[in-house]
Amino acid sequence: MSNIIVIGSGIGGLTTAALLAQQGYRVTVLEAQTYPGGCASTFTHQGYRFESGATLAGGFQADGPHALVAQRLGISWPIHRCDPAWVVHLPDRSITLTSDYQDILAQFPEGQAFWAEQQRVADLGWAMAADGLPWPPTNPAELVQLARIGLNHFPADMRLARYALGTVRGWLARHGLAHNTAFKRFIDAQLLISAQTTADHANALYGATALDLARQGVQHVEGGIGGLAETLVQAIKAYGGEVLYRRRVSQIKVEAGRVVGVQAMHGRHDTTGTFYPADFVVANVTPWSLDTLLGEDSPRRLRRETHKRQAGWGAFALHLGVKADQLPQGIPDHHQIITEMEGPLGEGRSLFISMSPLWDSSRAPSGHRAVTITTHTAVQPWWDVLASDEAAYHARKQAYTERILQTVEGMIAGFRDSLELVLPGSPVTYQFYTERHLGMVGGFPQQSLFTARSPHTGLPNLRLVGDSIFPGQSTAGVTLGAMRVAQDIQRRLPIEGRQHERSSLHVVPS
Numbered sequence: 001m002s003n004i005i006v007i008g009s010g011i012g013g014l015t016t017a018a019l020l021a022q023q024g025y026r027v028t029v030l031e032a033q034t035y036p037g038g039c040a041s042t043f044t045h046q047g048y049r050f051e052s053g054a055t056l057a058g059g060f061q062a063d064g065p066h067a068l069v070a071q072r073l074g075i076s077w078p079i080h081r082c083d084p085a086w087v088v089h090l091p092d093r094s095i096t097l098t099s100d101y102q103d104i105l106a107q108f109p110e111g112q113a114f115w116a117e118q119q120r121v122a123d124l125g126w127a128m129a130a131d132g133l134p135w136p137p138t139n140p141a142e143l144v145q146l147a148r149i150g151l152n153h154f155p156a157d158m159r160l161a162r163y164a165l166g167t168v169r170g171w172l173a174r175h176g177l178a179h180n181t182a183f184k185r186f187i188d189a190q191l192l193i194s195a196q197t198t199a200d201h202a203n204a205l206y207g208a209t210a211l212d213l214a215r216q217g218v219q220h221v222e223g224g225i226g227g228l229a230e231t232l233v234q235a236i237k238a239y240g241g242e243v244l245y246r247r248r249v250s251q252i253k254v255e256a257g258r259v260v261g262v263q264a265m266h267g268r269h270d271t272t273g274t275f276y277p278a279d280f281v282v283a284n285v286t287p288w289s290l291d292t293l294l295g296e297d298s299p300r301r302l303r304r305e306t307h308k309r310q311a312g313w314g315a316f317a318l319h320l321g322v323k324a325d326q327l328p329q330g331i332p333d334h335h336q337i338i339t340e341m342e343g344p345l346g347e348g349r350s351l352f353i354s355m356s357p358l359w360d361s362s363r364a365p366s367g368h369r370a371v372t373i374t375t376h377t378a379v380q381p382w383w384d385v386l387a388s389d390e391a392a393y394h395a396r397k398q399a400y401t402e403r404i405l406q407t408v409e410g411m412i413a414g415f416r417d418s419l420e421l422v423l424p425g426s427p428v429t430y431q432f433y434t435e436r437h438l439g440m441v442g443g444f445p446q447q448s449l450f451t452a453r454s455p456h457t458g459l460p461n462l463r464l465v466g467d468s469i470f471p472g473q474s475t476a477g478v479t480l481g482a483m484r485v486a487q488d489i490q491r492r493l494p495i496e497g498r499q500h501e502r503s504s505l506h507v508v509p510s
């Protein structure tokens with residue numbers, strides 16, 4: 001039977017592994033950490049269960065990526081709907097995001113036609129994604145699949161061309177909204193976290209679905225976001241696959257132009273490692289890490305990509321233990337604060353705050369809540385300051401912490417007094433815990449569909465999954481990428497002697 005090795009247990013890697021295991025492949029996931037989930041994991045500290053990155057998950061609506069995967073695997077997700085999704089605080093107003101857009105339309109009645117159009121475009125985008133969207137196509141089978149999807153949605157999809165080619169800013173301009181400072185800032189805030197860029201640069205077609213999160217519904221995961229990864233791990237095991245922790249892959253071995261396996265170190269003190277043979281390897285890593293793992297065997301195109309590609313965003317995070325009774329009663333669980341009406345975002349000027357839900361007592365000691373606050377940040381300055389002066393690196397972390405806490409205090413008086421625990425994390429921290437190059441997170445800004453990255457690596461039996469490939473970041477985004485990669489592998493590596501796929505099961509999360 002064919003051996004498939006998956007490097008990394010992020011949501012992209014685990015979803016690919018689970019879908020392939022369910023199809024009858026022998027799948028082994030090798031994970032460097034002692035727990036699964038990568039940027040969508042939960043870690044425990046002093047009785048708190050903190051979410052390392054992602055805090056809210058979308059894509060569970062009928063035909064949404066997580067719903068489709070659950071159907072195929074016969075699993076159910078440990079989720080609870082979070083409504084309102086979050087509150088966006090601009091300097092001059094706060095807007096509550098709900099599935100019916102009620103507050104949005106009340107505060108921006110001039111945006112009514114824009115939102116009606118956004119919903120139509122997003123509906124079509126989701127429907128096409130549910131058919132599998134192998135973008136950009138990399139082989140004749142994927143081209144045929146794309147053509148079929150095009151025909152299925154013809155002629156409605158013809159109307160998508162102008163969104164596919166334009167930016168959200170151009171779309172706003174058509175509605176006379178490009179110079180509406182508050183409205184544009186409101187759109188920028190949402191695009192920054194869902195498309196990693198703002199209206200001036202975000203692709204309009206991508207933007208339509210990126211702006212659709214609240215309408216489609218966002219979910220809390222019981223016990224923390226890591227519950228998604230745990231559910232996938234259980235499914236992999238139930239279908240006969242393996243997930244091995246403390247296995248850091250140090251090399252992908254190539255012979256005669258094909259990957260033959262990987263070398264993995266068992267824990268930090270292992271110096272020789274173990275060789276895991278493979279017929280196919282799926283790497284849940286960034287292109288830079290892939291290039292490093294391949295070493296001299298890295299295809300020229302991949303190496304060029306790693307030299308040419310601009311660094312993506314990193315994150316600065318605060319994980320906070322907070323006394324629950326000092327927070328305002330009935331405060332929604334998620335908030336986005338934008339401190340200035342114009343100018344660049346990130347670096348503390350835009351914050352995303354997530355509080356563990358009151359109903360989830362597993363997340364914090366009694367009477368407390370686990371809170372995560374994150375801001376986008378450029379990665380390189382953190383490494384530069386660390387290389388030149390470690391004390392200055394710690395001072396920088398402290399300065400970011402202070403700035404963020406001051407901003408939150410402006411929204412929630414007494415917030416600082418409610419703090420029992422403060423754990424800051426920079427891109428250096430993310431690099432340590434997720435192995436991501438320079439601690440870059442959230443994939444690449446979704447600016448043009450024509451520069452989107454495919455899973456291809458230049459080696460016939462090696463694929464990339466995760467938020468570096470289209471459609472990029474979020475647990476839903478990487479799930480779509482994983483579904484595409486699993487389908488591609490099934491086409492290329494038919495299982496000898498396989499009678500039929502294993503019947504689906506019902507995995508009850510522990």
Ligand SMILES: Cc1cc2nc3c(=O)[nH]c(=O)nc-3n(C[C@H](O)[C@H](O)[C@H](O)COP(=O)(O)OP(=O)(O)OC[C@H]3O[C@@H](n4cnc5c(N)ncnc54)[C@H](O)[C@@H]3O)c2cc1C
Nearest residue numbers: 008010012032038039053054055056249435466467474475
């Ligand atoms: C601060 C922050 C907030 C976010 N908020 C949200 C949100 O609210 N909602 C949302 O949907 N998304 C959010 N995201 C994005 C989302 O978390 C990611 O896009 C997604 O989880 C990435 O999944 P991935 O498949 O790329 O894997 P990753 O998360 O990158 O995981 C990769 C895994 O592979 C392992 N690994 C890497 N290299 C090796 C190796 N050599 N050997 C063995 N193991 C290896 C790592 O340890 C890690 O476990 C957020 C991200 C961040 C950082």
